[in-house]
Amino acid sequence: MTLTLNHYLLVSGLLFSIGFAGVLLRRNIIIIFMCLELMLNAANLSLVAFSRFNVGADGLPNFNAQVLTFFIITVAAAEVAVGLAIIVALYRARQTTHVEDITTLKF
């Protein structure tokens, strides 16, 4: 069967919710961080799907979306670099990456 736009959107939706569930449930900060990247990639998938399926007047797919996908990927990379640096610094200071331990700031 030919893959329509809805299939891609379904997959990206699933990916997004899996990523979000990961952020909510997992204990380790690094795993949470990975799930966040997962959500970003879900957005990439749906972007590419949209640009592929609404073909412009001249028969070529609309390239704006794909430009945005590249930006998303680069930004995600930058975010990971900075994020991991912070997590490492936290580990060095507190010897833990578990989310329950870092709750000194409250109320």
Added chain:
Amino acid sequence: MNNNEIIPWFILLNPLITAVLILFVFRKNHGTAATVSTMSAFFGLVGSLCAFTLAPTHTLVLWIDIPGLQIPIGVQLDHLSQVMLLVVTGIGFLVHLYSTVYMEHDESKARFFGHLSLFMFSMLGIVLADNFAMMFIFWELVGVSSYLLIGHWFTRDAAGKAANKAFMMNRIGDFGFMLGILMLWSTAGTVTFKGLEAATGTLTTNPMFLTAAILLVFCGAMGKSAQFPLHTWLPDAMEGPTPVSALIHAATMVAAGVFMLARIAFLIGLSPAAALIIAWIGAITSILAALMATQQDDIKRILAYSTLSQLGYMVMAIGLAPDPSGGPAMFHLFTHAFFKALLFLGAGAVIHALHHEQDIWKMGGLSKHMPKTTVTFAIGTAALTGFPLLAGFWSKDSILAAASEKSTPLYIIGLCVAVLTAFYMTRLFVVAFLGKPRTEAAHHGHDCPARMTVPLLILAVLSVIAGFVPEKWFFSAHQHFHWNIAIPATIAFAVGTAIAFKIYSGKDKDPIRVSAFRNKFYLDEIYGAIVAGTQDVLAYIANAVDSLISGIVRLAGMAAWGVGFLFRLLQFGNVQGYSFVFGLGVVGLIWFVVFK
């Protein structure tokens, strides 16, 4: 403003200037204060004597002048006010003269004379007023000066309470008075008496309204002239010095109510229903007061109740025969002022001589040592009780004549009051002056110095001749002497005097004890209960409700703080918790927007 228009202004403002001078300049030196005040009273008397001869004048200054409301301060010198001027300034001067001796050793004499002049100013203001608003202004000023004078010896609690009570009763009366003025003004469009006279057409369109307005205005008179419901303050006002009682609570202030009713007699004439009610209230007051007077022991209280009773007479007269030039009421007011002032001053002389002893059962046999006072007091009593050919006889006779024409029950009440008056006055005279002295102080009572007895003599003479004033002073229509009234009145006088003479001559204590009369029909206690019941209870409830309202306000503040405290718990520190709430927020928002 030619010279004979200046005189009434001079009469009005002269006591004010003296009062200001005394209260602010001569606060310390008492001697000069007394003389200045007495001189100003004398000039007032001279002024009103000249004013008596003048033609009626009416000059005014606009006090408040805004479109829709013109309140003038005017001086209306017509027949009615000329007579009243004579009474007020005459007795005023005599009382001033009298109190220079009576208040000799009072440490705040200057303050006394200052307040006395203030009273003269306010009283003259009422007499000369040409409109309701100005009359209301001086009405309140008279109330305040009586408050100040009653409370002269303010260190005594009784004086303070009596002064408060007097002022409150007047204030309740003024409430009705102001409401009446408002009703009349809103219909007639003007406050001046002349304007009201011109506007009688519009006033009579709604008779019910007119009756209500007149009765409300009468309410003011009730407060001031101590009529039935609002009369309990007058006996307590005896706490003040005796000259004050003589001037204010016998001759002038209490008569202001009657004078005001005379001033608006043309209105009362328009509504017979109101006139009848006024007459009945006067009658009730006089009979009640007369009954109460029979059982009092304090000399000043007996005279106070007798004043109450005579005032009831005058109000009854106004109700029965509202005559623009005064009628029987003003005639009786004129004569009553003289002999009641005489009686009070006489009583003052007795009290002064017996070093502030006021209970008649502790006096007795004063006639031996105080001949002049006794003679003058006798003349005064005779005039009051209606001894033939004396002042009281003529004026009471004219009232009873008016009563007999209009309504026989009032006539019968009038006769009973005449009997009772004769009874209690003779009782007083017999117990205090005749018989043998009961106490040591009564033994060496002596006549007072000249400046006290001279006023007594003058007043005695006046009490005799006051009855023979020309008719046109008080009556617009011709009055013929009616025998069918004079005879029953004299019989009543004779009966009352005889009974009292027989019962009280030679007794050491009061043979008749009627507790109802003695403690004034328990009216004071009833009023106290009413005030305590309504006002204090309501005040307590109001205060509780008010603290409830401020409680609610504080509660609102605390509730906000509490909610804040709960919201604060949302920040429990765990990042995953935050992202959970974040997710919840997203899902909630989308559900709210997309699906609802």
Added chain:
Amino acid sequence: MTVLNFIVLLPILNAIAIACGAPARKSALLSAWTQLALTIVAMCGYRGGFAYGSTWAVAPEWGLNLTFGADGLALVMLLLTAIVTVAAVWVTPKIEKRENLFYACVLLISGGAAGAFASVDMFFFYAFHELALIPTFLLIGIWGQGERQVAAWKITIYLAVGSMILLVGLAKLYLAFPEGARTFDMIEMTKARHLIPAAEQGGIYIWLLVGFGVLISLFPFHSWAAPAYAAAPTPAAMLHAGVLKKFGLYGLIRIAVPLLPEGAKVWMNLLLVLLVANILYIGLVTIAQKKLDWMLGYSSVMHMGYIFLGIAAGNAIGITGASLLMLGHGLSIAALFAMCGYLRQTSPSLAFTSLGGIAKKAPFLGYAFGMAAFASIGLPGFANFASEAMVFFGAFKAGPAATLDFSSIQLATVCGLWGVVISAVYMLRAYRQIFQGEPQANVAAFKDPSCSIKWSVILLLAALMVGGLWPKSMLNFIQPSVEALIGK
């Protein structure tokens, strides 16, 4: 720079100078007296209409510019502010801790009030009044007595919320004008008042009524007033009860009466019920008070009822009466609080039971408090009586003549008249318990107040008597401007 700018800027600049270290009491007194002198000069030079105008364009496209200008009514209010400021500064006893901050706050309150009365622009009219919020908070919080901090919190937050409600009302009024005619200038608004659609006036009026009502302690919003005045130091209580409360009433007369006549009709009955509650209910609460400062606080809340009655009447007599009563009440309540402050120095609790027989020891105080008490209950010879009479005449005239079934406003007038009796009850009872009778033990050392307090009270009472004996002096100023406000 007209004289009006000096009157407004003088206290504010002096406050800043004092805060920066100028000699506190002397410069405060100097500034107060100059302010009074300038106001009198302004009043003498006044020839009608809006005088001493000066404009400084702030935001032309919103129609917002800082314009000062005063008509007769404003000048009378400025006179009230000046007199009460002089009395307040003069009456202050020796302040030990942080005297500069104290006088700076007092002058700021006075400057705020003067600015509000002198400004013609609705925005700055509102802004200047709020200037007094922080100084009051500090004055009550630092130098007050009794449970002062609770009172400071209550008054600040209550007035803040009230002002916000008022702000929304003013915004609604500003937006009610069609697009082109939108301006903050009150004179232009009064000229263009026919542009406001009648249907919207009711909606705007209720916001203004509630907003101003909170500032004036109208019935349901009055619970901040008495505790604040009882806890405030004497000058703060004098200025707040005497002057700042009149801002709300002045605002109603200046804005609500001319611009929203239909709105006033819609909410007439509500206003009447509230003001009757203000007179009778608060009157009864005043009777139940046991301490002098609380009683005076509640009595000032009660007297607002009469001024509201005058405004509710809506005709020239009523409103002129209300404006004169603002002056009269301001002066009398200031005098009463001044003496109450002096009494507080000997017996801090000021309870009636602990005082007694003071007139024997301090004859001047006895006489002065007596006069002020009688003035406040409406004795002729003082400004209060003349104005209360006009309020009653105006309010009664607002109803139908010659019928016994009174309209609602006439019934309110009857309750107002009964309020006069209630006010006599509590005032005389207090006067008797404090001043008459035998001097009690703790009053033995009592003596007459010092010269400064004596003369400031005399100043207040003299002003009251001028207003009372010769009301035309004030009415020549008030009447034309009220006529201009109401006249079509």
Added chain:
Amino acid sequence: MQQIIPAITLEIAVLVLGLLMLFAEAFSTRADRSHMARYAIAVLLALVGFSFFTTPPPANPAAGSMWNFYAVDATAMLFKRIALATTAIVLVMALEYRSVLAKFIPGTEEGRGTGEFYCLPVFICAGLMFMASAVDFILIFVALELVTIGFYVLVAYMRKHEQSLEAGVKYLILGALSTGFLVYGVTWIFGLSGHTHLDKVKAALVAGFAAGGPLVGNEHALLFGIMLVLVALGFKIAAAPFQLWVPDVYQGAPTPVTAFLSVGSKAAGFIVLVRVLEVFLAIPAVRGKVVAALVLLAILTLLYGNLTAMPQDNLKRLFAYSSIAHAGYLLIACAALSADPAGAKEAISFYLAGYLVMTLLSFLVLITVARQSRGDDIRHFAGLGKRNPFLAFAMTVAIASLAGIPLTAGFLGKFLVFKSAVAAGQYALIGVGILGVGAGFYYYFKVIAAMYWDEPTDRTPITVGPLTRLFVGGLVALVFVLGIWPAPILNQLSERPITAVAHK
């Protein structure tokens, strides 16, 4: 005034400044990096001056040129100046804060590792300026990320201070989460409209949802996309359901960063929100629902921000909740955007300008006092009236402005917000707003009460450096000037050079 420099040069100049500071950090020999900060402040303030001479954008930009994702209009220029001024003041705070910072940075001599602390804000400033004039989703996303990632580092800068690291991680995770939602939302909007340029998106969607248009069926899809974008921006401006990170991050981060976060990122968030809302509110089919969502957000933010601030006794945390509350007031104006666009936009920009001045003033005083009384609770402010009357007066002015007392910038902002809310007829919002102001007076005046009512615990007077004193004085004057004379901001908004003051 003739315009000589194109608008984009401002951003380029800021980036160059940042790079120069990085080189200086790498190669300079002197340990104490504070001279870098002083130059940066000078350059930034100079740039604010230059910004008045920028040329307007060309009438018809070439097809592929920069102009189809970078726009310059009056509000954008105003926000660029706001960003520059904020960064300059934050650097002043950083200088004031450097002794505290040095304690928590591993490094041998004093000030060795603090170089980046001065140059990162400059880069974030460039990001903010790009956000101010971004009209394409791509530039919005990239600029947003530049700012957010810059803040990740700054928040977690004090590596030896546990709370700073914890705040950094929290901000990191939640920031990344919100970016995820933003991008996912953008994809749906792109899916429906086929464009990422805001104007083209608006044209496409309006045409699509007009009667009989191709997209009429799927309003839900559009709403889904819009809501996701609103969520991300809600996070950025600290709106109610998404603001739980604010108190912890604000308290944990170093105080200059907290100030920068509370002003810079909120201002940029709102300017983007306004631009995005102009697009979404233009579509009649969805307008009602979007406004309803904004009203809901505003009510929740006002209630949460104002009420939770009441029981606070740590001043930094109190300012965090107060910044949430101010986001609530701004959201009131956003809710009124559809009914009264001109008035609401003016209210938002004016409110943010005022918010900048008063918040930075309060933080500047907070830093100076907290450093010398070793703690930032309200009780550390006790008796400040005696210890340093100048700072106490400055803080009172800031508090008055935050609470909304007239003749201050804060009040004028609140007045405009309420005016536009009245014009839009949002009476529920106004009610909650008034409740918020009432609560606001309570928790703001707690500070004044502490400063003047209570006696100071230790009597040592607080010293203030010359630079800080100058800026505190300047900001106090600015608070009053903006409160009384709003012309300078208004004229910038309506593209008129500052008119001479008309003096009758």
